[in-house]
Amino acid sequence: NAGVTQTPKFRVLKTGQSMTLLCAQDMNHEYMYWYRQDPGMGLRLIHYSVGEGTTAKGEVPDGYNVSRLKKQNFLLGLESAAPSQTSVYFCASSTIAGGPDTQYFGPGTRLTVL
Amino acid sequence: EDQVTQSPEALRLQEGESSSLNCSYTVSGLRGLFWYRQDPGKGPEFLFTLYSAGEEKEKERLKATLTKKESFLHITAPKPEDSATYLCAVHPPGTYKYIFGTGTRLKVLA
Numbered sequence: 001n002a003g004v005t006q007t008p009k010f011r012v013l014k015t016g017q018s019m020t021l022l023c024a025q026d027m028n029h030e031y032m033y034w035y036r037q038d039p040g041m042g043l044r045l046i047h048y049s050v051g052e053g054t055t056a057k058g059e060v061p062d063g064y065n066v067s068r069l070k071k072q073n074f075l076l077g078l079e080s081a082a083p084s085q086t087s088v089y090f091c092a093s094s095t096i097a098g099g100p101d102t103q104y105f106g107p108g109t110r111l112t113v114l
Numbered sequence: 115e116d117q118v119t120q121s122p123e124a125l126r127l128q129e130g131e132s133s134s135l136n137c138s139y140t141v142s143g144l145r146g147l148f149w150y151r152q153d154p155g156k157g158p159e160f161l162f163t164l165y166s167a168g169e170e171k172e173k174e175r176l177k178a179t180l181t182k183k184e185s186f187l188h189i190t191a192p193k194p195e196d197s198a199t200y201l202c203a204v205h206p207p208g209t210y211k212y213i214f215g216t217g218t219r220l221k222v223l224a
Contacts (some may be wrong), residue, residue, distance in 0.1 A: 004157075031210065043158075043201070043214040050210060058211065090157050101205065102148060103212060105157035 001026050004106035006091050012112045013081045021076040021109050023091030031094045032074040033058075033103065034066060036087040043090065049074055081113045116141045120202050120215035127222050130191045135218045137202030138184040147185050149178050150201040152217070158201055161187075192222045 004025045013019055023032065034046040045058030049068040063085060065077045074093075078085060088110050092103040117140045127133055139147070146165055150158035162171040164180040171178045175196065177188040187200055199217040206213070 033212075040216060042216040043203075045211055048210055056210070101146065102160055102163050103203075104160060105150075107157045108155075 003027065004091055004093055004104055006089075006106040006109050008109060009107065010110050012114065013078075014114050015082060017081050018077070018079050019081065019111075020078075021089055021091075021111075023074045023076070023093075023106060024072055025074075025091075025093040025104075026072065027093060027095070027104065028071070029093035029095040029104075030071075031096070031101075032068065033092045033094075034064070034074065034076045035090045035092065036060065037090060037108075038087050046076065046089075081111075083113045085111065086113045087111060116204070116206055116213050118202055118204055118213050118215040120200075120218050122218060123216070124219040125221070127189075127192055127220070129193055129222055129224050132188070132190045132192070134189070135187040135200055135220070136184060137187070137215055139202075139204045139213075140183075141204050141206045141213070143207045145205040145207045147180055148203045148205070148212070149185070149187055150203070152199045152201055161200075189220070192220075194222045194224050196220065197222045 007022045033048040035043040047066040049055045052071045055066045067075045091106040094101050094103045119138050121136045149161040152158045162178040167182045175190050179186045199219045201217045203212045203214045
């Protein structure tokens with residue numbers, strides 16, 4: 001199993017440009033999450049999904065949109081990038097089946113907005 | 115407000131010098147407490163899940179313990195390859211959200 005994968009690994013954008021980050025998991029997990037990680041701030045939840053076709057806002061959702069059209073994929077979109085969105089983005093997935101709802105993380109996408 | 119605080123922020127140890135990292139939490143109930151290891155440029159790697167006070171989990175040189183207000187990650191006889199940032203997170207009941215601490219940066223010197 002590949003676990004959780006993210007593409008791309010690195011990206012540089014200019015202010016106002018748009019992009020989509022792709023997260024894929026092959027563990028058949030129901031829940032998927034998008035976080036951003038900034039120095040001294042810890043991991044902050046952007047959006048999450050509890051199942052195919054459903055999404056919900058997290059702690060810092062402004063400026064981002066998400067979609068979960070397939071159970072194994074969770075997309076994070078930036079419609080008009082701003083320098084404040086320079087960060088490292090992590091996707092995670094988890095399942096409630098069997099008891100432990102441990103989150104498993106992808107390798108991250110490092111985004112710079114100029 | 116639900117909160118997770120990790121201490122110390124950074125820790126330098128000599129190889130073989132045992133120590134403990136602390137994760138204190140303030141949540142209205144606890145569904146689970148999680149420890150992760152994160153290497154530079156990588157995603158968090160799952161280490162342990164603890165569910166109830168008194169529970170302990172071990173993996174190689176690491177041992178995690180849980181009380182009603184805090185968790186400890188004990189590192190016994192650490193090696194340089196244990197150098198990483200260690201993250202703690204809690205999962206309050208009735209929510210899909212996880213609350214992360216800012217981590218402890220551990221450096222083990224040979």
